[in-house]
Amino acid sequence: QEAPIRIALMTDLAGPTADYGGQGGMEAIKMAVEDIGGSINGRPVEIAFIDHQNKPDIAVTKAREAYDNGTDMIINLSNSAAALGVMEIAKAKNKVVIVTGAGSSKITGDACSPNTVHFAFNAYSLSNAPVEALTRAGDDDWFLIVSDFAYGLSVEGAVTGAVDQAGGKVVGTVKHPAFMATDFSSYALQAISSGAKVIGLSNSSSDTTNSIRALKEFGLGDDQKMVAFTLLINEIHGLGIDQASGLVYATAFYWDRTEATREWSKRFYERVGKMPNMVNAGDYSGTLHYLRAVEAAGTSDADKVLEKMHEMPVNDMFAENGRVREDGMMVHDMYLVQVKTPEESKYPWDYLNVLETIPAEKAFVPLEQSECPLVAKD
Amino acid sequence: MNSRTLLTLAGIAALALAPAFVYPMLMVKLLCFAIFASAFNLMLGYTGLLSFGHAMFFGTAGYILGLGMKHLGWSPEIGLIAGMAGAGLLGFIAGAIAIRREGIYFAMITLAISQLIYFLAMQTDWTGRDDGLHGIPRGRLFGLIDLENDLALYGLVAVCFVLALAAIHRIVTSPFGQVLTAIRENEPRALSLGYDVARYKVLAFTLSAALSGLAGGLKALALSYESLNDLHWSLSGEVVMMCILGGLGTLSGPVAGAFFVILLQNFLADKVGEWLSVIIGLVFLFCILAMRKGFVGELSQRLAGLRGKARAAS
Amino acid sequence: MTHVLETAGLCKEFGGFRAVSDVSLKVREGDIHALIGPNGAGKTTVFNLLTKFLQPTSGTIVLEGRDITGEKPAALARQGMVRSFQISATFPDLTVLENVRVALQRRSAPTYAFWLPGRVLDRLNARAMELLELVDMQDFAQTRAADLSYGRKRSVEIATTLAMEPRVMLLDEPTQGMGHEDVERVTRLIKRVSAGRTILMVEHNMKVVSGICDRISVLQRGSILAEGSYAEVSADPRVLEAYMGSDDADGDIGAGGEP
């Protein structure tokens, strides 16, 4: 028998970012391997699960060890710092890394690497579309609640840029310490009393959900809208649809969008007990794409596989006609969604209305604006 | 040759052979934390002061080394020395502020200072904030030895480890160490003998900080990477745990404790999934309740007991 | 005769309560001077004022002609006035020899040198042994201080104090809690080490006071009631009433002394 193809899911299995991977990620990549038949070109596919415990230095040490022990590809990497750290190692050891769980713009920006493919989402793709759509519709003054850490600030940067470009105005910003506070009433009050038409949440995870709650509690005006820039469907599930209704955000995946997504998501639901979010779907799609590239290349040699990954389009239930750009970004359509009202929601997990599909070209940073040194500039 | 030298030689031999059996980068990490825990022990074990902010020295040195080597083209030895110096200076300042408090107040004020450092690191762009400082080159030691080679790097870390332990041993047995012991044993008495107690404590704190800085610098060098986690209070807590589990006030205790904690995290993590923290918590709880003196303390007590019996029998 | 230690109009109030009022104490050079008085008279408070553990409300303290009213405790030790503690103050985990050596080290050996080996302190051993001989503890040099009996701990403590070569020693109830054997040892010891220095002590044991003290001040309610030699003071009816009591009514009782 031939040497196996070794892939590893590196994620926060149980920590605060476990929704960005964790159990769901494990099942997603198992599904991908099963769907492809368990082996490629006669080589069995072996999966390992690595818990980085949300600590970048554990991620870095373990990634080094995994690659040294023959792992070909590492996927997920929730936590941007972990992702950026592992990317360096993948590059030094010439291996493949697929980031699905982190959204830092650096991953395909100034820190980009030929060995990295970035699936699912990043700060730009989650913020540009909603800003543009709302501003265009006349909601043109914004108040931002920003989480004071790298990701929150990069979202803030992207949002401010987009607001400017669309002709709107940021009337106020408040920065809060990331993941330290549970009380957002103060920020909510500042946001509401600013009178801005849109309140944008440049934060993530519990910071976002708590911001939403506080905004609701303090009586967000009828004429004020909330926009979240990083939200998973699990978080809406946790908030309850009444708290989240009306909220607008962008996502790379919604389980109830097409026949294919529904079919896959139901299979996922059977195994995990909750509907997949965009990271889970990205894990699946990324694994599948990688394995197909290995198949096409006839080898797991990183250079050849990466070449194929860039060459081949991504076509599965997650992405239609996605492709991997020079900067490593897998560009695909994104969706602008709005959370339904409780009355509109008919069955469990029926949470979102898809407002519009954002075409791939618009969803991601145009290559000419890319800071990635790999992008040929003339 | 007495048993002590024998043990030391055996330890050095084990260090030399280790990379043949253990993944060298894991060894590197183990040794870095062993240095850190030993440096911390200089405070808690030998001076009797519980610092709850020691991560600030570990992390600060890592950032100094990382920034210097990445942006200023420092060589690794300069980076390490600068890291130690920076951590030592920070130790001196923090010590000067904290040293007159006692017990839990001392712990808390060191925690507070380290939180300020954390905040500063979070607020400045050079550190890359929570994304961390990436791509620190390992460089060439003395311009000769290429540290990109994992074994060479291991060699450096192992040598530093031996030196650090030797330094700690020397410090605690030196005239200064004698004064420290006296202060720990009976501070009012030392004061009444005319010792300016605070100054000795600050010096001990500074030395401990500088050695913690050595550990932090080595770790940043080895991982080519430095992150805010190295400044976080939970790391300060972990190092306390290492010392207590291993055994306070002994040379080998903190080393054993550091090995235990890191290996536990390392091996358990991927096996038990989401139960990880529960299991680690249970193991800690058990160890603290069952072994008050830590592994090394309990072991030497057992050995002494056995020896006593043997003597009685003969 | 000159006065080594002098106070003038010393007062201390604790939130309205006047614990020491207008105490003018003169301690003559070379004397063993005792401070006695009923409980709560203010003896410990006077001691604390003299050693700067408390700040006087008013009044001055003069040591060898220098006004030390504003000094810090540690500075006093370096100026030659050393207090021994009421509770035993040894370094329990160090040997007796090391206990004394720590005191010698501050004056005549490196203390900050963390890079030197511990051996450099060995040259202090000879002097430390001399001091231990002085308090008759040479046989216990290698014993851990914690393992000593109470009285021997006091001896170690006194040796440690002597290592600082104090000119004035302040002892607060040096025989408190001691058995007869130890009381006598320590009394003899105090007498022995008083050669060439001045000692001020608080003591309730009249046998010790009568045995070795050259001069006695009796404190009552914060003020000095009487002063003089033991014979003078013990004959003073006010002192008898306030402090010593009548040693007859209830038979053979009194403070300290032998059966």
Added chain:
Amino acid sequence: MTEIFGVPAQVLYGQLLLGLVNGSFYALLSLGLSVIFGLLNIVNFAHGTMYMVGAFLAYVLLSPLGLNYWWALALVPVLAAGIGIFIERTVLKRIYGLDNIYGLLVTFALTMIIEGVVRVYFGVSGLRYPVPQALTGMLDLGFMRLPIYRVWVIVAALGLCLLTWAIIERTRLGATLRAGTENPKLVQAFGVNVPMLVTLVFGWGVGLAAFAGVLAAPLMQLTPQIGHSIIITVFGVVVIGGMGSILGSILTGLALGLLEGVAKVYYPEASSTVIFVVMILVLLVRPHGLFGKQ
């Protein structure tokens, strides 16, 4: 409109009021921590965890069992006290008399265990506990509209703080407690059943934390980390107030809530760091905290 350093006075008042709400939580939590430290000499790192457990217990009572908020308010502290008593009897009693670093580490380990278990069963995405029907709605104060529930939080938390304070400072039981803090063995030798007193006090402290948890449940998404983020602040409060000082914890808790409220207006990024600055400053001037004793 008057402005204070560029911030409209109205806004500042609003923020101060919100600060008071947080301050009430700090007061309630640090009070429990102080009581426990006082009598058991244990720095209870698991205090935040018990707060979290309180919130989750309320959730469990509500959703599988259908018991509403008021039931939770009454039952949860008792249940949590039961858990606390179990922990005290099985774990903490083994470390009495040791240096308080052991207490810190043991309770730290307990935190890992309890938080881990909650995480396994409830996940990390956050659960929601609704505001009780009777306390919904807003109170118009003129300068701001304050949710009625927050008013209730202030009232309930401060009421309980005062009750505890009165018991400890003004009753015979309290005097016994204070004496037990200093020398438990001797108090026991006087005929007081100290082990039971200790157990009950720990239960009471944990109950206070759980009560705070129930109060907080409708205000935030419940994740296993909610205890984590608050415990460091509460430690800070206790230290600034002076370890073991009851009144110190209450007043410092409120004051820090207010200060944080101000920080959230002028320098929000630093709002969770400001406490450490205060801590350093206070300890520089008063090494044993504002109300601490030598």
Added chain:
Amino acid sequence: MSETVLSLKNVNGWYGESHVLHGVDLDVSRGEVVSLIGRNGAGRTTILRAIMGLLERREGRIELKGRDVSSAAPHRLARAGLGYCPEERGIFSTLTCEENLLLPPVTRAGSGMIVPLSEIYEMFPNLAERARSPGTRLSGGEQQMLAIARILRTGADILLLDEISEGLAPVIVQTLARVIRELKSRGFTIVMVEQNFRFAAPLADRFFIIEHGRVIDVVQQSDLAQRMDEIRRFLGV
């Protein structure tokens, strides 16, 4: 004499690793005053602590008023009528002088034995004067008085007194002697540990001589005069 109220049989005691009591046998009758004498470190304090259940590790049998209390917790013993005045006084600093005095709960065991507060203040006028001061602000001697006074109003009928004459002015020591006589006449049983033999000598009915953690001899008051030399030699005077 009458009924035995307290008896120790082969009691052993440890502090951590060190074995301090080596088989203590001792019995006290109701209404008796006994004194434990010996050199420093002989183990007298430890015996009282063992009786009071305050040693971490203890073996042997202890009976109180005929009941086996070898494994009873200290508070049970207190409720059965034992009152303990520790060597280190144990004044509570967070309580005022008066709160200290009123702290110990009144036990039912010997309700006839309670000494009223007014009488206590008569015995120790200093305490009345400083009633509102925090406990540890009292002078050494005042603290000693407080410690004794504190157990007199609990209703304990068996008193364990450790070095109560320590640090007191001779006048007060004389008062104290009167107090002990008074208590004895009221029927209290008293176990005294005294360094100050002159104080204890006329008061005690029997003297237990303690050495190296065991009772090596018992001397009756009536034999005291003729055995004085022996005792003197033993105490190393």
